[in-house]
Each structure stands twice: as structure tokens, then as C-alpha cells.
Amino acid sequence: MFWYHFLDYFFLVFHTVFTLFNIFGWIWKKTRLANFITLSLTGLSWFGLGIFYGWGFCPFTEWHWQVLEKLGNHNLPYSYIKYLLFRLLGLNFNEELIETATLVVFILAVLLSVYFNFLRKLIFRKKAVKK
Numbered sequence: 001m002f003w004y005h006f007l008d009y010f011f012l013v014f015h016t017v018f019t020l021f022n023i024f025g026w027i028w029k030k031t032r033l034a035n036f037i038t039l040s041l042t043g044l045s046w047f048g049l050g051i052f053y054g055w056g057f058c059p060f061t062e063w064h065w066q067v068l069e070k071l072g073n074h075n076l077p078y079s080y081i082k083y084l085l086f087r088l089l090g091l092n093f094n095e096e097l098i099e100t101a102t103l104v105v106f107i108l109a110v111l112l113s114v115y116f117n118f119l120r121k122l123i124f125r126k127k128a129v130k131k
Contacts (some may be wrong), residue, residue, distance in 0.1 A: 001100070004070045011064035016084060018060065023105060026113040043110065056099065068107045 025035025042058070050057045054122055061080040068076060077083050082098040085091045 001071075004067050007067045008064070008071060010059060010066060012084075012087070015060045015064060015080060019081070019084075023109050026109065026116050032117050034115045035109075036098065037111050038104075039113050042106070044107075056102075 018038065019036060021031070022038055025031045025038065045058055049059070053062075056065045056079070058080060064080070065076050067092050077086075077095060079095055079098050081100065082093060082095055085093060085098070
């Protein structure tokens with residue numbers, strides 16, 4: 001039982017940090033490439049594995065749910081973000097709202113990551129060539 005509690009807290013911390021890094025990792029120059037990689041892996045999971053397991057599938061969520069079920073937690077939401085908001089803050093939002101907000105934030109993070117990793121360099125190179 002100790003290991004299930006340990007794994008529960010491990011996934012809670014790891015998955016939350018991973019999620020926050022996906023959202024904000026583009027801000028710091030040193031983490032931008034890693035952020036692009038984690039966002040790409042997230043997208044591949046959501047939309048690639050999602051073909052087989054359902055849109056938005058995340059292996060971290062799946063593994064965490066397996067641990068929580070061993071601890072007696074059932075009827076877990078599909079969305080990790082919904083679960084996280086409820087577990088940490090006691091907020092119980094509509095699942096559709098959470099999924100829509102999650103997708104919007106993900107798309108914004110991807111666009112910002114692509115801009116800062118790739119497009120910004122191209123834009124500034126073109127401006128420097130014109131001068």
C-alpha cells in the first residue's frame with residue numbers, strides 16, 4: 001500500500017510539473033527546445049494515441065488512474081486537469097469546459113513555443129538581411 005501512495009504523490013507532482021512546463025516552458029530561453037519537445041510528445045499522445053484510446057489520451061493519466069483505483073478511488077474523470085483542479089483546489093468544473101480550456105491553452109503554448117523556437121529567428125534574420 002505504501003508504494004501506491006508513493007506513486008500517487010509522484011504522479012501528482014510529476015504530471016503537474018510536466019503540465020506547467022508545457023504551458024510556461026517557452027518563456028525561458030534555456031528551456032524552449034525542451035518545451036517544444038514536451039509539447040510535441042503531448043500532441044502525439046493526445047492526437048496519435050488518441051486515435052486508439054480516445055482524444056486527449058495521456059499515458060501519465062492512465063498510469064495515475066491505475067494507481068488511484070488500487071487505492072480505492074473510482075469514477076475518476078477523463079481529464080487530468082479536471083481531477084487536478086478538484087484535488088488541489090476543490091473546484092469542480094464542467095468537463096467540457098475543462099477540455100475546451102485545456103485545448104485552447106495547449107494550442108496557445110504550441111504557437112508560442114513554435115514562435116520562440118523557430119519563427120522569431122527567421123523573422124529577425126529577414127529583418128537583418130533587409131538592412
